[in-house]
Amino acid sequence: MIAYLIRRLTVSVLILLGVSFITFFLLYALPADPVRQIAGRSATAQTVENIRQQLGLDQPLLVQYWRYLTGLVQGDMGRSYLQRTDVGTLIAARLPASLLLMAGAIGCELVLGLTMGVIAALRRGTATDQALMITSFVGVSAPQFVVGLLLLYVFAVQLGWFPIGGYGTWAHLVLPSVTLGIMGSGWYSRMMRSSMVDVLRADYIRTARAKGLARHRVILRHALPNAILPVIAMIGIDIGIFMGGIVVVESVFGWPGIGQLAWQAIQRVDIPIIMGVTLVSACAIVIGNLLADLVTPLIDPRIKLR
Amino acid sequence: MNAAVTKLSGAEKAPETAPPVLSVEGLEISVRTGEGPRVLVRDLSFDLARGETLAIAGESGSGKSLTSLAIMGLLPPPAVHVSGGTIRLGKTDLLGLPERWMRGLRGARIAMIFQEPMTSLNPVLTIGRQLIEAIEAHEDLSRRDARDRAVEALRAVRMSQPEARLKQYPHELSGGMRQRVMIAMAIALRPDVLIADEPTTALDVTVQREVLELLRDLQRDLGTAVILITHDMGVVAEMADRVVVMQSGRMVEQGPVREIFAAPREPYTRALLAAVPRMGRGEGAAASGIAETVARVEELRVRFDIRGGLLNRPTHAVHAVAGVSFEIRAGETFSLVGESGCGKSTIAKALTGLVPFEGLLEVAGRRLESGQRPDTAFRRGVQMIFQDPMASLDPRMRVGDLVAEPLVIHDIGTPSERRAQAEALFERVGLERDQLDRYPHEFSGGQRQRICIARALALRPRLIIADESVSALDVSVQARVLDLLKALKTEFGIAYLFISHDMAVVENVSDRVAVMRLGQIVEMGTRAQLFGDPRHPYTRQLIAAVPVPDPTRVPPPFTRPQGDVPSPVKRRGMEPRIEALTDVGEGHMVAGSG
Amino acid sequence: QDYTPDPDAQQGGAITITYKDDVATLDPAIGYDWQNWSMIKSIFDGLMDYVPGTTELRPGLAESYEISEDGLTYTFKLRDGVTFHNGRAMTAEDVKYSLDRVTAPETQSPGAGFFGAIEGYDAAASGEAEELSGVKVIDDRTVEITLTRPDATFLHVMALNFASVVPQEAVEAAGGDFGKEPVGTGAFKLGEWTIGQRLVFEKFEDHWREGVPYLDQITFEVGQEPIVALLRLQNGEVDVPGDGIPPAKFVEVMNDPAQAERVVEGGQLHTGYITLNTQIPPFDDVKVRQAVNMAINKDRIIQIINGRAVPANQPLPPTMPGYTEGPDGYAYDIEAARALLAEAGHEDGFETELYVMNTDPNPRIAQAIQQDLSQIGIDASIQSLAQANVIAAGGEADQAPMIWSGGMAWIADFPDPSNFYGPILGCAGAVPGGWNWSWYCNEELDAMAAEADAMADPAQAEARLGKWSDVYMKVMEDAPWVPVFNEQRYTMKSERMGGDDALYVDPVSIPVNYDYVYVTEQ
């Protein structure tokens, strides 16, 4: 177990290195000069050169990358070009909100997606199945901005059940999580349905029924844990997909996460922030995958970590 | 509810007058297909008396499993369903019962043990959970009492350390243990009727023996009525009071076991009994020593690494095959017997290039040395029939295509020739031409194995490896297949490497036999030498475990050797000790002192 | 000429204002964004200031100032009793420190260039000198600033955020994070700042201007989608949506009398224009540029943005001093445009590219322009890019033939006609990385502009504006731009907000002059 963890972490670090390397070079290949933005409209060529030197942007890329890495090892993610603040601080201030939102979304995906998938599998081929299939496609196809505003309008403005955006209490978390989770729950329900259909055909389900177990017990205790395994592996992947969605969801709900930070940084080519956000989300993805892998043996004792 | 039932303890036979506990009348089971309904079982009637053991025997695909599922109300929905007749448990009509009521009866008054102990237990729940929930589903007991009942049930099936077992998962148990858990689960609530569908087919001879003894003891103690489904007439003879013989969805004969064995009325029953392999009836001399050698195995070793540690390096190794040598000559059937896990299949895999090996292999003049992979020509020379027919057929292909596939791979013939060949092969293995366009899941287990055999025959190889290939077949088909194999052997000079745990079959088909244990051969010789004069204690034990298809015979008491089974797993670098074989006369080789 | 306080104004109360984008920094030397511009104005003060809601200069931290005969020396007399938020009294040293700081290269201030006229600027900006030699502390209350050339805009420069006075010890204590822990002399001080969520400004009790501010507290909630901000405003949770009325809601709001009543409209020092790159053929031909000017249907474009602008015919917006009344510029006339194009040898039109920033409504405007151009045979493909990429493309001589300025458009830093010339139309901006995206360089006009700016004597103000007017008219003859419209600002306030409407569309303290607004009920 320990050996496994160490091995996995080593691989993760290598992956993160790869991510940082590729991102770094991609970002500096972008056709936008950060120094111009810093210097402003009234700057002279001399000022621009000065700033370029101060930021070390006149050095060869590899040198810059090496500097970035050495900084990173010491916990320094650099300073934002435009906000003139430590990137680490900026991200640290916003990360918890994003993680909370992702956790909420995963919860929503699991609850909605699994329920829909299980019901569809049990009612296979019926109108319910078809309706759920359409619902899941609506979930996947609906633009998140519109879903978010719609939810906000109905449940916060009209019904007043939830606050109109913001951050702080559990009530604030519900609508953003649902908005972010709706797409994933569409995916999950489809996956859950197909894996559930397979599991329902298994011999041990027949055994469970032969024991005279109640229907819900057969489904919840025997079928569900077996069927959920492929879905769990998805959760890790999900975090990467969320990164696109949180930008929209966070802005609709005024959620103070890294999505908004990233969006602004991308618009203005604030490279240190983009780097930082990329690395942090890569970390989240890697950790998410690791967690998913660590959880599976808890559900399926046959799986050994190797 | 069970407590109210008076148990007839120790009764070998139920009184004729007592009302039947289960009665099936005019049962008809159909399947809906794209082309309309098809009847699978028709007009089946039988009664089951309290405390009685009724065996349902018959060829594969005759509808035995469907019947038992129908009684349980567990026919696979929605295609397969009961289309006529009645099933009564006591006075209740099971077919008319709503699912909710039926659920109350399942497990409590009728319980079932399935054929596949490996897949019939939920892999993600502990044994304890699965046992306890079965009890809790029917009786209002505290968790603690339910647990005690579970332990008691495990003890009843003679599991060692029952308390500790509760915490284990199915994959941590051997096949025999799993089957015992299944039985424990079935008897925990003392059901009136216990249906056992091929409870021992998947098990070793020695384990089979144990399980059978167990069932008999339990039945004697609890007075449960048992429906035992099997195609092994030896098992029928040892276990049953009465027999129902089925053939292609119909009952052909029914009667007390002694009568049926002594004087079968119907020709099918007679044929069935005639086909039963019996020990000591093997015939034919060993192929003479001058025949050419078709296959040679020299100092074969196969190791599977077990990885671990920080760098995931191999730390241990399973010495699945540890220095095995033998030769197979043209027209000879060479058998490997031995308990599960002794390395039989691994030898077969090495010969077919599925695992890397050390040593030397030679088939039809083509040599293969350590580390080499077989080429196409080598592969044409040796074909294999696998243990599990369902698993070894691609479920998404039509069986006709599957049988013709080797021809396609080796680029033989035109499509129509291949089709013709497939049809011919199909008939040869006892299937019909018009089944060529079906899919594997539409066949019974036995039928599927015939498909596998047909596929293996397609290339007319010099050596066919039959790994437990007839274990799943009913006796009559088994006999036909064995006859077929025999015919092919003489026709084309094909040799067989026959792998089985069924000593009776081995005794019937083999020219020479090798007994394996822990990856090594402990005894090897001609059939006569081995069965007539077994020298190694292990060989003797195997022979003693075989059920004898003679209901008049009282089986000798069976004792399983105690103590730890030595393990083929060794630390990396450690080699297993290889016991040299000594010739005790005329090529009869025995390990150690004998 | 000073401001008369609102007689109805009430003291106290707290309001909530929302913004979409996070506040990057509150460091006056750095902050140059839509949302932090007015916040910095409330936290800091400069020597000069504007009369609230107008473009008129008035003294700020300086009590009075004197300009020497030759217009090269400014002597500022500082006010007494001004204290920083940290309690220390402000002195002339602070003024000097602040100007040295904003021009020092380490500060990387985007506004450093504004101080180019101060003596010693070049040495300081290149890092050769530690300080600006032109800024001298005469005594605690007096600062003397020497210029290298007369500069009529210098007082405006001293009213810029970049010229705000900051306390050295607080800057040093913050160690690079002054932008997150600002200390100034302004009417409000920073209370709490939760990154990504909210900033709370609290009334600075010891503010030197008596009775200001009115409010006790302002909460800025950031990261709020404008549409949602409006919903919250309608729900009574927000007092002013900092980003104004979102276009998607504009018609709805204006059609509802109850809401329309609370809408505030005002002019802006803004011009939306298309740059035509004079270095890239065929835009190197003035006829082509003029033809393009004639081809744009400005009314249609204004209709597309729901009439929230007025058509423009010259670079300066109408509210800017120096605006030339009268001429209609190039009238919308497709026939004439075609004819001109044919004259230039492009009767079959040509293909080109139109760069635009990718936030609504700019891509839409670009599409309208595209359609107009297609009427005269010009096939312009649109490059809708992130702001940074458009700016980068504009800064290359051969990259962007046409750029629609929206979203990055010129909103004046200070209300003076010169502000629309230098970097965006003058030769100085026509360099790689510069902001003169037309790459238009007319030495003659540059000379005229320099002359105009040298007319620092207040007596010459009229003449100076006339000169500027001529400059812009001459620019229009060369047509490096297509001025399209001057945007009107529309914003909303909650019912309880009081104060002159002009404070909500303040031309300088964009978007709201926080110091002077108040609430009528609490």
Add this chain to the structure above:
Amino acid sequence: MSDTTGTLPPGAPPPVARRAPRGALARLMRRKLALFGLVLILLTVAGALLAPWLTPYDSNDQMFDGLTITGAPLPPNAEFWLGTDLLGRDLLTRILYGARTSLIIGVVANGIALVIGTVIGVSAGYFRGVFGAVLMRFTDLMMAFPALLLAICLAAIFQPSLWIVAMVIAIVNWVQTARVLYTETTSLAEREFIAAEKTLGAGHARILLRHILPHLVPTIIVWGTLGISTTVLLEATLSFLGIGVQPPTPSWGNIIFENQTYFQAAPWLVFFPGAAILILALSFNLLGDALRDVLDPTQRGRD
């Protein structure tokens, strides 16, 4: 899980000699839903190709009468069946022309992603060893990238054009498919029938194509059809960032994105293109589901 005790319908045709039609296509055609899906897809393709003949307007016509005086778009009416957009263009026309872009993105780009994902996932799962490990680490690396960011960088570096965008989307979207198929392939490769094929001498190509791939079809179909909506919307996100298909070229995604803030004032601008995406995705799903059942013999007798 219901118990079937029903009897056969009277007058059911007698069992005939069963040699089912071998063509999967023929069987597919017998399914109404599949046919319905196919018809919808064909209609979409036809709409995209025949757009110039189907509508009297051009997709870029900013019509004078397409906006109200205050510049608001028109709701659906007799002249503009689906209403007009914010520039006074006919929405129906734009959706028809937009189908061209969206089909390329949702079908071609998504298809390419699916193919890359399948090839990488399946080969990594089947071949194991160093080759498989390298492929999987590469997949992990790609997976660790926030997809949107990668897309933004790639698209910004190359000049935006439809095909570049399609390529970028393909590059970004194959990862999940690869990951999922990898897992499935590893367990499939362990199955005995694959061993059986090997002993018959079947080559890797044959095993992969004839025996492994067919078993992955259900998963591929689920991911492929769900991917349609996701990729169409991703294209829109990229357009929105200025690195997608450039205006005024319509795509369903960018119609939604351009107008999403107006969804209360002009819901038709979001609803119709959204419905178009949904219908396309659903049609493929109907077709795919049927295809899956047709290809899975154990599911026969269920239609």
